[in-house]
Amino acid sequence: MNNDIEKVLYSREEIQAVTEKLGKQITEEYIDKNPIVICVLKGAVLFMADLAREIKTYCEMDFMDVSSYGDGTKSTGEVKIIKDLDTPVEGRNVLIVEDIIDTGRTLERLADLLHHRKAKSVKICTLLDKPERRVKGVVPDYVGFEVPNEFVVGYGLDYAGRYRNLPYVGILKPEVYENK
Numbered sequence: 084m085n086n087d088i089e090k091v092l093y094s095r096e097e098i099q100a101v102t103e104k105l106g107k108q109i110t111e112e113y114i115d116k117n118p119i120v121i122c123v124l125k126g127a128v129l130f131m132a133d134l135a136r137e138i139k140t141y142c143e144m145d146f147m148d149v150s151s152y153g154d155g156t157k158s159t160g161e162v163k164i165i166k167d168l169d170t171p172v173e174g175r176n177v178l179i180v181e182d183i184i185d186t187g188r189t190l191e192r193l194a195d196l197l198h199h200r201k202a203k204s205v206k207i208c209t210l211l212d213k214p215e216r217r218v219k220g221v222v223p224d225y226v227g228f229e230v231p232n233e234f235v236v237g238y239g240l241d242y243a244g245r246y247r248n249l250p251y252v253g254i255l256k257p258e259v260y261e262n263k
């Protein structure tokens with residue numbers, strides 16, 4: 084599995100350090116605001132688990148499964164809600180946690196939906212931001228790293244369902260996804 088990686092972009096230690104930093108900022112901002120922290124399945128699950136432990140104030144967690152990609156590397160442009168939230172968001176401060184923002188379609192759809200449901204505030208925390216690929220005007224409030232336009236996997240990010248369990252973020256060797 085590790086042999087399929089061309090280059091490690093962010094090590095476990097670098098991810099941990101940036102997660103601590105983001106957790107501190109989020110803690111300060113959300114003291115006394117009892118936010119609902121939303122994990123966007125499945126990619127954000129590892130980041131959510133680590134970030135939540137760095138949020139040192141009251142919060143709730145919920146999970147939503149929104150998928151815009153099929154099994155390949157290209158976005159289909161369609162955003163489907165596969166699992167909705169259990170918690171009503173009306174009047175609540177909401178923080179969306181993502182692993183990566185690419186075109187911005189997933190987050191735009193989600194943020195619109197939460198505003199429509201009358202959330203009091205909607206903010207976005209993403210581990211990775213790939214602004215080069217943006218087609219929607221989504222601007223995250225908290226960003227771990229800005230990534231180059233390469234196919235990255237690991238720490239929640241998959242290719243065809245694999246590599247989410249890597250403890251680091253790396254660039255996949257092209258031969259792994261070419262001719263597929």
Ligand code: PRP
Nearest residue numbers: 124125126150151152185186187188189
């Ligand atoms: C990936 C990633 C983000 C989204 C970003 O999820 O985890 O949620 O795509 O792309 P976008 O900005 O172009 O919308 P994916 O749809 O692959 O589902 P997954 O998290 O289950 O892998």
Ligand code: MN
Nearest residue numbers: 123124125126
């Ligand atoms: Mn995702």
Ligand code: MG
Nearest residue numbers: 126152240241
């Ligand atoms: Mg995916």
